[in-house]
Amino acid sequence: MLAPHIKRNVDSLWNLFWSAGITNPLVAVEQITYLLFLKRLEGIDNIRINRYGCTSIYQKVKLSEDKIIDYNQCRWSYIEQDKTPQHLIEVVFPWLRGLETHLAAARKADNGGTVDDMYDIGNRMSDAYFQLDPNKGTILQQAIELINKLFDRVDTQGAATDIMGDTFEYLLSEIATAGKNGQFRTPRHIIRCMVEMLDPQPGEYIIDPAAGTGGFLFSSINHIMTKCTTPASLRIEWDGTPHRNYADMFDNDQYYEYHRGDYYVGLDNDRTMVRIGWMNMILHGIENPQIHQCDSLSKRHDDDMLKQVLASERYQVVLANPPFTGTVDSMDLDGEVFPKAGKSGKKAKQIVTNKSELLFIWRMLDLLCVGGRCAVIVPEGVLFGNTDAHVRLRRELLTEHRVEAVISLPSGVFQPYTGVKTSIMVFQKETRKEDRYQWQPVDPPRTQQVWFYEVEQEAFTLDAKRNERSGQDNDLWDMMEKYRMRYEPDTSKLDYYQPEYTTERWRLVDDHTLKVFAGEDEVIRWKDKVAAINELFAELPTDPEQALEQISINQQPCLEELAECIIYSKLSSKLSKNGNTDTADKRDSQLESLLKKATAEFNSLCEKNKEVFDLEERVAYPLFQKAYREAAERAGESIKRRILSDQSIIIDVFEDGNYTEALSDIACQYARLDGYKVILRSLASLRKEGILTEPKHWTAPVRIYRENVEWQSEDGTLKGSHDENGLPRPEYLAIIKLYNGHGDLNEELLDPDCIESRGWNLSASQYKPFHYKEATSGQSVVDMIHEIKRKETEIMQGLDRLLAMMEGEE
Numbered sequence: 001m002l003a004p005h006i007k008r009n010v011d012s013l014w015n016l017f018w019s020a021g022i023t024n025p026l027v028a029v030e031q032i033t034y035l036l037f038l039k040r041l042e043g044i045d046n047i048r049i050n051r052y053g054c055t056s057i058y059q060k061v062k063l064s065e066d067k068i069i070d071y072n073q074c075r076w077s078y079i080e081q082d083k084t085p086q087h088l089i090e091v092v093f094p095w096l097r098g099l100e101t102h103l104a105a106a107r108k109a110d111n112g113g114t115v116d117d118m119y120d121i122g123n124r125m126s127d128a129y130f131q132l133d134p135n136k137g138t139i140l141q142q143a144i145e146l147i148n149k150l151f152d153r154v155d156t157q158g159a160a161t162d163i164m165g166d167t168f169e170y171l172l173s174e175i176a177t178a179g180k181n182g183q184f185r186t187p188r189h190i191i192r193c194m195v196e197m198l199d200p201q202p203g204e205y206i207i208d209p210a211a212g213t214g215g216f217l218f219s220s221i222n223h224i225m226t227k228c229t230t231p232a233s234l235r236i237e238w239d240g241t242p243h244r245n246y247a248d249m250f251d252n253d254q255y256y257e258y259h260r261g262d263y264y265v266g267l268d269n270d271r272t273m274v275r276i277g278w279m280n281m282i283l284h285g286i287e288n289p290q291i292h293q294c295d296s297l298s299k300r301h302d303d304d305m306l307k308q309v310l311a312s313e314r315y316q317v318v319l320a321n322p323p324f325t326g327t328v329d330s331m332d333l334d335g336e337v338f339p340k341a342g343k344s345g346k347k348a349k350q351i352v353t354n355k356s357e358l359l360f361i362w363r364m365l366d367l368l369c370v371g372g373r374c375a376v377i378v379p380e381g382v383l384f385g386n387t388d389a390h391v392r393l394r395r396e397l398l399t400e401h402r403v404e405a406v407i408s409l410p411s412g413v414f415q416p417y418t419g420v421k422t423s424i425m426v427f428q429k430e431t432r433k434e435d436r437y438q439w440q441p442v443d444p445p446r447t448q449q450v451w452f453y454e455v456e457q458e459a460f461t462l463d464a465k466r467n468e469r470s471g472q473d474n475d476l477w478d479m480m481e482k483y484r485m486r487y488e489p490d491t492s493k494l495d496y497y498q499p500e501y502t503t504e505r506w507r508l509v510d511d512h513t514l515k516v517f518a519g520e521d522e523v524i525r526w527k528d529k530v531a532a533i534n535e536l537f538a539e540l541p542t543d544p545e546q547a548l549e550q551i552s553i554n555q556q557p558c559l560e561e562l563a564e565c566i567i568y569s570k571l572s573s574k575l576s577k578n579g580n581t582d583t584a585d586k587r588d589s590q591l592e593s594l595l596k597k598a599t600a601e602f603n604s605l606c607e608k609n610k611e612v613f614d615l616e617e618r619v620a621y622p623l624f625q626k627a628y629r630e631a632a633e634r635a636g637e638s639i640k641r642r643i644l645s646d647q648s649i650i651i652d653v654f655e656d657g658n659y660t661e662a663l664s665d666i667a668c669q670y671a672r673l674d675g676y677k678v679i680l681r682s683l684a685s686l687r688k689e690g691i692l693t694e695p696k697h698w699t700a701p702v703r704i705y706r707e708n709v710e711w712q713s714e715d716g717t718l719k720g721s722h723d724e725n726g727l728p729r730p731e732y733l734a735i736i737k738l739y740n741g742h743g744d745l746n747e748e749l750l751d752p753d754c755i756e757s758r759g760w761n762l763s764a765s766q767y768k769p770f771h772y773k774e775a776t777s778g779q780s781v782v783d784m785i786h787e788i789k790r791k792e793t794e795i796m797q798g799l800d801r802l803l804a805m806m807e808g809e810e
Helices: 006-020 027-053 085-097 099-110 137-151 158-175 188-198 215-227 252-257 271-283 356-367 380-384 390-400 475-484 511-516 522-527 544-578 584-607 620-644 658-673 730-735 783-809
Strands: 059-063 067-070 206-208 235-236 264-270 290-293 315-320 368-379 402-406 423-426 449-454 496-508 529-530 676-686 697-701
Touching: 006 137, 006 158, 027 085, 027 137, 027 158, 027 271, 027 544, 085 099, 085 137, 158 271, 188 215, 188 368, 188 423, 188 475, 206 215, 206 449, 215 252, 215 264, 215 271, 215 315, 235 368, 235 676, 271 290, 271 380, 315 356, 356 380, 356 390, 368 511, 380 390, 380 423, 449 475, 475 496, 475 676, 496 544, 544 584, 544 620, 544 658, 584 620, 584 658, 620 658
Parallel strands: 206 264, 206 315, 264 290, 315 368, 402 449
Antiparallel strands: 059 067, 368 423, 402 423, 449 697, 496 529, 496 676
16 A cells, blocks of 8 residues: 555646646556656666676667767666656667667576577567657656655665555556456456455466456466465455565575566557556566567467467466457457357358457467466356357356356446446366367266355445445455355355454654664664554554554643743743733733743744654644644643742753753654554454345356156156156166257256256356345235235236227227
């Protein structure tokens, strides 16, 4: 989570580019990302040189006998000095467009002249251009200063990387317009749920064939890091965002091995998305990200270097939210992957459909190795569409592979992009490519039953605003817990699982924090990391409100005592200089005036401690202001009352230096409260009772034979189609035919509630159990049914009259 002041700076960046005429949100994100990327690149290059002895990507290049380009001018440290659009346009961006060539050249220099072929493909940055008007130099200067401001209080690359990655994610979250062909950003909490359901492991190859900005790939890396982190170290935000997932169970070699780009492959047809996705992965610390511009559905030629990326059965995990509003050119499709429309004639050469939402799933099946898992977001039509292609896809998934689950999502999940109804489908590949299409109706489907869950409320509101519902019940947590337990028979359907939520205040232990709390060993230990205030200061409670209460109880009396001492001391000095007055009225007026000045001097002394507070977040400073002003007011009233009543005042008098030190100590106590609020969830979800009135999950069998009690074997020894365990007898199955020669199902042989009898329909609502409730009036269900039948009779009679009228007119 980004600190609020960093979010404000990112918002200011966004507004800067908007005011400069870059009003397309995606273009604005791209332009800002270029600048973030350039800043990050210099840090990465320094690590490569200092830690691994690599060759720098910033080198002098001899173009001709009389022309040498010094690419050190492309370093961020140089850009900071020459903050002109011309320098970026004429020097930096030409170098950036050839960045992959520079990376490959450096790699070759380090590897004795050899380099992986994958370094030579992509050219993702080849059309990267800086679009800021050359006359907008002031805008660029402000943008560079804002970017530096994001990182000016940390001095380690790790902390900068965390801020850089989070900044990029925050930028993406601000995009509120759909792209072409139905592209739009998948909410990160939905992505995390899908990744967790598949549970990718270290060393597994993962692909997103419609990668966009790389959200599924980055979340997969994050998941692996989280799984390999000691649980005591982990912190999980209310929406599932992990923190402190340091992967401390890895050694250094494992850590860098599993951050290699080879394991995480992303493809997208949109060059802008590819460029942003590639930079996203680098900003998150991935070496050589395999993000490529590629139409995942089209055929690849033998000399195409990307053919190996799309090789069949290469990946263990596929995650995607593919575009599902488009059609594609059937002539350009990969004929080896997609089924044909028929077995003979023209149809034997035609692909069964040109609907992208169906073709993507067939491509995912092809990419998966046997045993590989896929989680994909699909529009509802994929689950119940009745075209030949829709039915064939679902039948193939259910009969040749294993459909694990269908998670029905509410229609507002993708607001404000679209209100389309979607579901998450999870399946596992079980049939090799060369063995596909061999399933026969006499064979049992490989999927025995499908698990369904209906999500009704999640982490954000379902309107266009998508406001946070932090700390409230979230069906996604319940779904995740029940998905893990889906094979456990004793699970109560009305149990509801939710985590516990706690509130903490976090702060980045930056240079300013270290300066203020220089003598605190625990603060020093957290240098350039984010910590909760109760971790930095062990005496503080976890809850920020309780921490404030504790500090107020401890420091307010001290502050009030100091206020009396200082204000009375200042007042006494002023009274002695002004001498006695003639009348009581003048005395009272003089006292009021001098007391006000003494109080102002006390407040001024307190204000001198302003520098110990985080003035970006402005959390603790207003609390300190309120405390010393209240102390000053009480002290002034007490002193005035005692003077006017001629009471003696005995107050310890301190030297001014002692006053300053005492006030500084109190200010530092309040400064411990600085930070930003974070709502965390517990690692485990707890079972709750009495929340649900009807189940949110259910299962549906794929094939159930209807019982035929009248059937008997030829010799009469077997009676009834099913045995005493309720299973169909092999002898019965041997003589019946589920499908005729045209492939039509004999519906009388199957239970009408099984998936096969419903055209392989996978829509969750088709199989949702019916749960009736007694009417609040106390009317019985029987009476309600009679009432419905009476209404039905009235409707039918009305239709008969309407029909008679229409026939009379004719």
